[in-house]
Amino acid sequence: MSGHIGILSNGVPMKRLFFVGVALATLLSGPASAQSPDKLLNASYDIARELFVQINEAFVAAHPGVTVDQSHAGTSKQARAIVEGLEADVVTFNQVTDIDFLVKNGFVSEDWQADFPNASSPFYSLPSFLVRAGNPKNIKDWDDLVRDDVKVIFPNPKTSGNARYTYLAATAYAKEAFNNDDAKVKEFVTKIFDNVPVFDTGGRAATTTFVERGIGDVLITFEAETSSIRNEFGDDKYESVVPSVSLLAEFPVAIVDKVADKHGTRDLAKTYIEFLYTPEGQKIAAERGHRVHEPSVAAEFKDQFPDVRLVTVDEVFGGWEKTQKEHFASGGLLDQIYGSR
16 A cells, blocks of 8 residues: 545645645545544644645655644634544644643643643644735834835734734734833734735635735745745845844644544654654655754754844743733734734
């Protein structure tokens, strides 16, 4: 039996040339439901398609007879889909709270962050900016995003983990700039939201809006995505701008215990996640613009990543649980800001 990879896309696809290969993989994969000990379904975030095409190809090559299918959408949407019946054996998300949602619903063990290194986060990134060639609006930092002449593109934080990091990074910047004056912080972030002409549901759709539809002056997304866009379309069309401070964006991974035990795939799921930490897996991630932890790979790609001061959710917001209650729960600060636009 030969291994194969497939993609089940729940997001909005980009009309990029390399998606011909992704579409072909989808057609060849058949149904994306893992039902045997040698078959996995990985539910992942919206803009990770190309990353996991490469990861899965390498993993399958090293494990003949294994099948890896893939599902992509905003991670909050993915978490809800799993609770509602999407039988994913593993999740590779971009936000801790979405795995915690699976914990609360009995799908993932409470101590999942102790299962793998770096609190079960194999690589990391940060909210960063992508501007058009020549940076015509001279956008350098978060305070440029509140100008009346700047249109900002990022997805809806209610449906996108990517956008929640953007919201939190902008808030962290404002907290420093205004000495934690809550009214001024809220005013600053609200102005950024007011400058967003359209809120897409996920990061890839926001990229489509900026790149293909030509809307907006700056795209805010993970640094890995800005790198991918520049590599595809060329530095003569887009430039990356790393702000003075940004938020550490972890990419948490976990075995979906309830599903993996049902399918008998726990051992394979563990091996799959462990592959993300190997030098080969780390190199693939770095090549696709992610910052990695493995020392030899991090050293090899050091020149690819500019220095940036990263703050964390724990440092600025008191941890994800507190952040969820204060910012993302119904009636929280995000609702107050989002509802005001």
